[in-house]
Amino acid sequence: MIESMRIGIVCYPSVGGSGVMATELGHELAKRGHEVHFITYAIPFRLRLQEKNIFFHEVEIDEYDLFQYPDYALTLAVKISEVAEENDLDILHTHYAIPHATSAYLARKILRKKRPKIITTLHGTDITLVGKNPSYSRIVKFSIEESDGVTAVSKDLKAKTQQHFGIEKEIEVIYNFFIPKPEVMGDKSLRGYFASEEEKLIIHASNFRPVKRALDVLRIYCRIKEKIGAKLLLVGSGEALGEVRKEVADKGIERSVHFLGHSREIDRFVAASDLFLLPSEQESFGLVALESMAYGIPVVASKVGGVPEVVEDGKTGFLAPVGAIDEMAEKALKILSDPILYETMSRNGQQRAGELFSPQRIVGEYEAYYRKILDTP
Known part of the structure; x- marks a missing residue:
């Protein structure tokens, strides 16, 4: 039995694969007794707040005339630091390299006492599309290397990340999982x-x-x-x-x-x-x-x-x-x-x-990886 952990999950709340996987991972971790805090600008569309051990913290985005574009990365960093401090988080699990891993790095710098470990999961376009943009490439590389642990959703993505960015940090491959709905299995009614x-x-x-x-x-x-x-x-x-x-x-x-x-x-x-x-x-x-x-x-x-x-x-x-x-x-x-x-x-x-690709297998791999990173000085 793995000791209960307090985990912050930073993800996009939209219907994209990274947000879906982050949300379902949070639910499965909560079922196993861990305390899970979602930190993002809207409630993830699959998040079930009524379930035990699940919490949501909204990142409010203010717009000022001085800023041509909303400063999400900065307001996210502040919110992460507040949630981490108030809830004594052990792990910050960021899904997507930027801005989430970058904001988590800034948040940890803000904190004066306990600083949670940062684990970044690479999902794909943060590397294959956004990460290759010269405007972002260096900050993506920095954010990956400054994370305490890094995972990728496939061996192919791991190889591409290492090749493109010259990453020397070890990247753990942990696949996505899917939970089919029993009531839908074999349902051809539509x-x-x-x-x-x-x-x-x-x-x-x-x-x-x-x-x-x-x-x-x-x-x-x-x-x-x-x-x-x-x-x-x-x-x-x-x-x-x-x-x-x-x-x-x-x-x-x-x-x-x-x-x-x-x-x-x-x-x-x-x-x-x-x-x-x-x-x-x-x-x-x-x-x-x-x-x-x-x-x-x-x-x-x-x-x-x-x-x-x-x-x-x-x-x-x-x-x-x-x-x-x-x-x-x-x-x-x-x-x-x-x-x-x-x-x-x-x-x-x-x-x-x-x-x-069962939740039993994949979530167990994440739990073991969290513990490995927490035990690493």
């Missing part, structure tokens, strides 16, 4: 709203940034539709969605493609579908692929980033090079047209998700 019994239901969910290659999703679907009856669900919102809508209209397939917009919980849509498409240009982990596997839905994805660490090619789905639209369509058709292969991949996916 299928009838979108597809007939003879049709296949294909899904993609993302924030529709260019890196997600949403037009590839549509074009893969169109090739599938040439061979079998199928409908497409697009869950989410983002800048790249406009060009997808335009191409759908140009092709005259408005009745075949369903734009569902932003959804806080996509579980039922995923569980009701037959296949998940993830042709991204970059994925540091691929949380939606894990979610799909957990519900027994095979995945066809790009062989990029951390995705091959999640999706086992040929066993829980298929992987192909980025932009290989014809190959992805061919592999999707192979899965959808072969009931025996489909059932095998579905079963393999659930088994892999349950064994390698």
